[in-house]
Amino acid sequence: MLNGRSDVSAETRRAVERVARSRGYATRRAPAPGVTTTTSGTAYFSTILAGITEALAEREMWALVCPTRQEHDREVSVLKRLMRSEMVGALLLLPEESPDELRRLRDDGLVFVVVDPLHDVGHDIPAVSADNSAGAYQATAHLLRLGHRRIGVITGRGDGTATRQRLHGHHAALAEAGIEPDPMLEVEADFLVQGGAAGAERLLGLATPPTAIFAFNDCMAVGALNAARARGLRLPDELSVVGFDDTPEAEAAHPALTTVHQPLRELGRVAVSQLVRLLDGHQFEPLHVALATRLVVRSSTARPTR
Numbered sequence: 032m033l034n035g036r037s038d039v040s041a042e043t044r045r046a047v048e049r050v051a052r053s054r055g056y057a058t059r060r061a062p063a064p065g066v067t068t069t070t071s072g073t074a075y076f077s078t079i080l081a082g083i084t085e086a087l088a089e090r091e092m093w094a095l096v097c098p099t100r101q102e103h104d105r106e107v108s109v110l111k112r113l114m115r116s117e118m119v120g121a122l123l124l125l126p127e128e129s130p131d132e133l134r135r136l137r138d139d140g141l142v143f144v145v146v147d148p149l150h151d152v153g154h155d156i157p158a159v160s161a162d163n164s165a166g167a168y169q170a171t172a173h174l175l176r177l178g179h180r181r182i183g184v185i186t187g188r189g190d191g192t193a194t195r196q197r198l199h200g201h202h203a204a205l206a207e208a209g210i211e212p213d214p215m216l217e218v219e220a221d222f223l224v225q226g227g228a229a230g231a232e233r234l235l236g237l238a239t240p241p242t243a244i245f246a247f248n249d250c251m252a253v254g255a256l257n258a259a260r261a262r263g264l265r266l267p268d269e270l271s272v273v274g275f276d277d278t279p280e281a282e283a284a285h286p287a288l289t290t291v292h293q294p295l296r297e298l299g300r301v302a303v304s305q306l307v308r309l310l311d312g313h314q315f316e317p318l319h320v321a322l323a324t325r326l327v328v329r330s331s332t333a334r335p336t337r
Contacts, residue, residue, distance in 0.1 A: 063092060063093050063094060063095055063118055063119060064087070064092070064094055064095075064118060064119050064120040064121055064122055064306060065094070065095045065097055065109075065110075065113040065116075065118040065120075065121040065122070066080070066083060066094045066095065066096045066097065066121070066122045066124065067097045067098075067099050067106060067109055067110065067121065067122075067123050067124060067126065068080065068096065068097070068098055068099065068124040068125070073250070073278075074249075074276075074278035074279050074280060075248070075250075075276055075278055075295060076124065078278065078295035078296050078299075079124060079146060079147070079295050079296070079298050079299040080096065080299060081296055081299065082295065082296035082297060082298060082299025082300040082303075083122060083299035083300070083302065083303055084299075085296075085299075085300065086299065086300040086303035086304065087303055090303075090307065092119075094122075095113075095118060097109045097113070099127070102127070103127040103128070106126060106127050106128065107128065107132075110123075110128075110136060110141065113141070114136075114139065114140065114141050119142075119310060120141075120142040120143060120144075120306050120309070120310050121141060121142070121143040121144075121306075122143065122144055122146055122299075122302050122303070122306060123143055123144070123145045123146065124146045124147060125146070125147055125148070125149045126145060126148070126149060127149065129150060130150060130151065130152045130153050130156065133145070133152060133156055134155070134156070137156070142306065142309050142310055143157070143306070144157045144158065144159065144302045144305045144306045144309070145157065145158040145159075146158070146159055146160075146298055146299065146302045147159075147160050147161070147193065147298060148160060148192050149191055149192060149193075150190070150191075150192055151192050151195075152319075154318060154319060155318065156318065156319075157305050157306075157309060157318045157319070158318065158319045158320070159298055159301045159302045159305060159319075159320045159321075159322070160192075160193075160298070160319070160320075160321055160322070161293035161294065161298065161321065161322050161323075161324050162321045162322065162323055162324050163192075163193050163196035163197045163200065163293075163324070164196045164197065164199045164200035164203070165200060165323070165324055166197070166200065166275060166291035166293060166324030166325075166326075167196070167197035167198070167199070167200030167201045167204075167245070167247075167275070167291070168200035168201070168203050168204045169200075169291060169324070169325070169326040170200075170201075170245050170273045170275065170289075170290075170291050170326060171200070171201045171204035171205060171245060172204045172207075173273065173289070173326055173328065173332065174243045174245065174271060174273060174332065175204060175205075175208045175210075177243075177271065177332060177333065177334045177335070178334050178335055179241075179242050179243040179271060179335050180208075180210060180242075181213075181216065181239065181240075181241045181242055181243075182201075182205075182216065182241055182242075182243045182244070182245060183216045183217075183218070183231075183234035183240075183241035183243070183244045183245070184198070184201055184216065184217050184218070184244070184245045184246070184247070185218055185219075185220050185226075185227055185230035185231065185234070185244060185245075185246040185247060185251050185252075185255060186198060186217060186218070186219050186220065186247050187219070187220065187221070187222050187247050187248065188219065188221070188222075189219050193247070194219075194247060197247050197275065198217070201245065215237060216234065216237075216241055218230040218233050218234060220246075220251055222247070222248050222250060222251060223250055223251070223254070224250045224251070224253050224254040224257070225254060226251055226254065227246050227250060227251025227252060227253065227254025227255050227257075227258075228254035228255065228257050228258040229254075229258075230246070230251065230254070230255070231244055231246075231254060231255035231258035231259060232258050235258065235259065235262060235264075235270075241270075242269075242270065242271065242335035242337060243270065243271040243272070243273070243332070243335070244270065244271070244272050244273070245272075245273045245275075246272065246273070246274050246275070247275050248274060248275050248276050249274035249275065249276045249277070249278045249280050249281045249284075249288060249290055250278075250280065251274070252272050252273065252274030252275075252281070252284070252288055252290065252331075253274070253280055253284050253288070255272050256272055256284060256285070256286075256288070256331070259272070266286055266331065267286060267330065267331050267332050267333040268333060268336050269336060269337070271289075271331060271332040271333055271335070272288065272289070272331045272332070273288075273289045273290060273291075273331070273332060274288045274289070274290035274291070275290060275291045275293070276290060276291070276292075276293055276295070277290045277291065277292035277293065277327050278295075281327075281329070282329070284331070286329070286330040286331045287329035287330045287331060288329055288331045289326070289327065289328050289329045289330075289331045289332040290326075290327050290329070291324050291325070291326055291327070292324060292325050292326070292327050293322070293324045294322050294323075294324075297322055298322060301320055301322065305320070
């Protein structure tokens, strides 16, 4: 079994590999978990992947990265192939599968950890994410302290866990300031620059436009900056903009973007630690880990002039 034969069950192989590692034996090849991701071409995903590969390298492991293009059927097919292969476990970044589908994968023997769940996976599925609600609360509270009372938000897809959690934090900060949420100030987009620009156009086209926009990721915040400049607005005097993620795009934007830092690299590293413990037969408690976020104030926010 240590030579990689495929005619043994995954459970038996993992048990033998645990004993081999404890006795100092080496398997024929370094154990390799599969990593599914919608794309590896953005700073968000590449930073998480960097954390994953660093943590695996420290354990003399490597990864097979499988882009799924955010297509449910393609992702299911990739996971089925991983289960038939000699991959050791899997890390699922923003998986499209429903919680019930993930449970079936677990019951079929796939050992995996979800990174930044797209859906609410429940407490029985191992997952690691950032504290989205607290991060959004900090962003909105910052704008409120500056004196903004009409704050537009550009969300991600409405069925996404991160979107719901960030809206919850945003609403909580508004409630503390005695402000009722206004549905007209909440527009849904796609986490891309173009989507952020389109969302900002809708908000800035209102009869009473917002004095600040909180975009639910940095790409959309950059799009909002672009849309505001196209309208001739002075930034941040006539419009403050806040993002979420603290990717390199945030610091490179003009003006430099105030944003919520989520520890993307650490998300990957913690997910690897969870997976290794599960592969070694140790339960990881709690199964869902939420890493702290913090506000990073730069020059894209200021007191409103109108």
